[in-house]
Amino acid sequence: MELRQLEYFVAVAEEANFTRAAERVHISQSGISAQIRQLEHDLGATLIDRSSRTATLTAAGEAALVHARAALASARAVEQAVDDVNQLVRGRLVVGMVTACTVKPLFDALSAFHLAHPAIEITLTEDSSDRLVERVRSGAIDLALVGTPSAPPDGLDAFPIISEGLVAAVPPGHPLAGRARVTLAELGDHPIVCMPTGTGIRTVFDQACAAVGLRPDIALQASAPDAVADLAIRGLGVAILSESMATDYQDRLTAVALDDVDIPAVLALVWKKVGGPALRELVLHTRRSFGELPTGQVAAIGS
Numbered sequence: 012m013e014l015r016q017l018e019y020f021v022a023v024a025e026e027a028n029f030t031r032a033a034e035r036v037h038i039s040q041s042g043i044s045a046q047i048r049q050l051e052h053d054l055g056a057t058l059i060d061r062s063s064r065t066a067t068l069t070a071a072g073e074a075a076l077v078h079a080r081a082a083l084a085s086a087r088a089v090e091q092a093v094d095d096v097n098q099l100v101r102g103r104l105v106v107g108m109v110t111a112c113t114v115k116p117l118f119d120a121l122s123a124f125h126l127a128h129p130a131i132e133i134t135l136t137e138d139s140s141d142r143l144v145e146r147v148r149s150g151a152i153d154l155a156l157v158g159t160p161s162a163p164p165d166g167l168d169a170f171p172i173i174s175e176g177l178v179a180a181v182p183p184g185h186p187l188a189g190r191a192r193v194t195l196a197e198l199g200d201h202p203i204v205c206m207p208t209g210t211g212i213r214t215v216f217d218q219a220c221a222a223v224g225l226r227p228d229i230a231l232q233a234s235a236p237d238a239v240a241d242l243a244i245r246g247l248g249v250a251i252l253s254e255s256m257a258t259d260y261q262d263r264l265t266a267v268a269l270d271d272v273d274i275p276a277v278l279a280l281v282w283k284k285v286g287g288p289a290l291r292e293l294v295l296h297t298r299r300s301f302g303e304l305p306t307g308q309v310a311a312i313g314s
Contacts, residue, residue, distance in 0.1 A: 014086055016050040017079040019043045020058060024076050027065050102289050103132040107143040107155035109210065110234045117156055120300035124293050131289055139209035139234075147281055153290050154282045154297070158211020160218055160274050170280040170294070172301050173255065177215055177272050180243055180250040180257045180264040187249065192268045195225050202230030204239050204248035212276050216251050219272040240264060 022032035023043065033040040051058050058072035068076060106121065108114055121133055138146070140157040144164045147155050156172075157164075179198060181187045187201070205227075206213045220227050230248045233239045240260045243250035250257075250264065253276050257266040280297055282290060 012050060012053050014083065016046050017082055019046050020050055020072075021076065021079050021083065023047060023059060023066050024068055024072065027067065029066055032066075102130075102287075103134065104153045104289055104293060105134045105136065105151065106293075107136050107138060107146060107152040107157075109140055109143070109156060109158055110137045114156055116300040117297065120293070120297040123300070124296045127296075128289065128292065139207065140211045141209040141214070144281060147283060150283065153286065154280060154293055156278070156280055158214075159277050159279060160211060160215040164281060166284075167281045168284050169282075170298055170301070172278045172280065174275045174277045175254045176275055177212065177219075177251055177269050178254055178257050178266040179269060180240065180252050180260065180266050182244050182246060182264055185246075185249075185265075187267050188265045190267050192270045194270045195220055195223055195227070195272070198227065198249060198269075199225060201228075202248035203227050203251060204231045204233070204242045205229055205251040206236075206239060207232045207234060210234070211278070212251065212253060215272065215274045215276045218274055219269070223271055 019032065019036055019038070022035050023029055026032040026035060029040050029044055033043045036043065038046075047059060054071070054075070056071035056075075057069050058075055060067045060069050060072075106117075108117060121135070124131075125133060136152065140159060143152060143155040143157050144159070144167070146152040147167060148164075179187060179193055187193055187197075205216060208214075208217070216227070231242050233242065236252060236256045236259075239250045239252060240256070240263075242248060244260070244263050252266075254266070257264065280294070280301070282294060286294075
């Protein structure tokens with residue numbers, strides 16, 4: 012008895028026709044008939060009733076079908092198990108992260124994964140959040156750390172790391188420095204320093220402005236939170252940052268809450284729902300690495 016004979020038998024049983032079954036398994040009708048006759052000879056019983064145009068199962072065929080399907084499923088499981096091991100022994104993963112950020116927990120995860128699976132090549136690339144999301148969707152990137160507005164992107168699995176509001180950060184002596192809260196309309200009187208279009212924080216800010224019918228004056232743009240903060244420190248505009256980003260500059264900038272920005276900025280790891288064993292293992296490492304951080308300690312990485 013051979014696995015291919017069981018495969019042909021299951022095909023005939025499910026198609027109820029030798030011709031359709033032969034097409035399904037890519038063999039001639041005479042070939043599939045001969046193989047099933049050999050299977051019947053080996054088992055000592057007729058499995059298929061050929062007395063009519065429709066191929067029907069005999070009682071012996073009905074009894075054999077369940078076990079034939081189970082045997083084929085077991086064979087596929089063996090193949091998958093070996094393939095999974097092979098993919099953890101060799102392969103390549105592409106990881107993306109938002110531009111100009113130092114993401115130590117992600118680096119820790121990559122280091123731990125590399126130690127566990129040294130033969131898997133890891134490529135790290137930087138880009139804006141919106142482009143990273145599209146590259147994950149297309150399969151060009153396996154896993155990415157991105158900033159997004161509100162919920163993580165549709166169609167992707169995600170591990171949200173932090174969700175927080177935006178603030179306006181201003182230097183001492185700025186007209187807004189003594190305020191606890193400010194509206195977007197009030198920000199309209201001041202030049203804005205922000206991250207570029209396509210980053211999570213900029214998307215949240217643009218959506219909030221559009222919701223109240225405002226077009227903010229973006230005087231300067233920079234990809235790195237440090238650069239945005241430094242420009243604001245030098246008096247070139249009001250910096251738009253996340254709450255955790257602003258804490259890094261609290262000795263030089265005052266964070267003012269934005270009254271009418273209800274959309275949180277979310278920092279999340281994203282990956283395609285269908286992934287291989289190497290990706291699943293990397294996701295476990297990244298979950299573990301970020302999960303060890305105390306709440307609010309992920310700072311300056313949500314762009």
